[in-house]
Amino acid sequence: MKLELLGKPEGCKLLRVTIEAAPPHSDTSGAEPPLSPVWRVTHIQIRGDFFAIPEEAFDEIEQRLASAALTELGQRFDSLVQELGLECAGITGTGLQSLTDEALARLTAAIKE
Amino acid sequence: MGFPFRVLKTGLAPAAWNMGMDEAILHQVAAGAALPTLRVYGWQPPAISIGYFQGLDEEVDREACCRAGVDIVRRITGGGAVFHHQEVTYSIVLPLSHPLARPNILDSYRVLCSGIVSGLASLGIAAEFAPINDIVAGGRKISGNAQTRKENCILQHGTILLDVDVDLMFSLLKVPQEKARGKLIEDIKARVTSVRQCLGKEGADFDRVAHAILDGFAKALDLELIEAAPTESELEMAGLLAAQKFGSPEWTAHR
Secondary structure, X not given: OEEEEEEOOOOOOOEEEEEEEEOOOOOOOOOOOOOOOOOEEEEEEEEEOOEEEOHHXXXXXXXXXXXXXXXXXXXXXXXXXXXXXXXXXXXOHHHHHHHHHHHHHHHHHHHHO | OOEEEEEEEEEEEOHHHHHHHHHHHHHXXXXXXXXXXXXXEEEOOOEEEEXXXXXXXXXXXXXXXXXXXXXXXXXXXXXXXXXXXXXXXXXXXXXXXXXXXXXXXXXXXXXXXXXXXXXXXXXXXXXXXXXXXXEEEOOEEEEEEEEEEEOOEEEEEEEEEOOOOHHHHHHHEOOOXXXXXXXXXXXHHHHEOOHHHHHOHHHHOHHXXXXXXXXXXXXXXXXXXXXXXXXXXXXXXXXXXXXXXXOOHXXXXXX
């Protein structure tokens, strides 16, 4: 499933995030289970007018966010920023998580309806 | 005696060359082949630059730019899309080991932007730094700035708006779907100002403002300005970078 997130969470510049996510375990029945917070990122691209230095290292952050659960995206982002020694302005793990949570809540509500 | 800084006045140039020259200066300063450098320049034809992390097709109406003869270029710095039309643009490059360099991005913006604030003050415009990377006059944005660090150097470039045509700008830029176009344009008109709006048409002369900005940097940062021309090596590198990097569709559309 593909999620397109757009927003300006507190402490962040405008963020646009594309997330492809999948259930953590393959379902032998072949039917895709409904989206839930335990789904994991298979691909992510984060765009926007934020700053992250060195810029080139941001690609590695995106690559290494693949496999993160949707609920731990923000925390994983912050850990990677620290591990790779990036300095960011206008983007935070908290902001990223808040955008993701909002999108999940919207989609979950839509599925229930 | 202040800190010696080379000054380059490179006039109006196409977008890819302008970005190539900023990067060429960075390489030269990093190699110790040039003094820390302050450059003022403009754009001909007008151009839109997008930030390193922005999605090209989400930000820019490429067809509209093509019709209007407006260049598009991706910067090596983050930040947002900028319509370079009626403005003075500057870049400043200094080693991280320089006494004016700050390790932290926000502190660094604050220090370097003080040059713009000082230059605007000398023109009679009371402005102040507005974190993360803006300068405002009367609460309205008059200057946007973007910074990166590479090869143990800081590069910051930014704009001082001489005049602003928000309607033209938004005929070239795309607007997030969440916000009505008309409302956004009205919001931006209320949040942006220019030298012309502050001082009138005569005050918004490119050379006058560029001169004031250079003086502002000299005063605020205690610089000894040494006017020079780009080196042969910089000119050659800027041309190569313009052709092979900043002018290439792969770079421009990489996000």
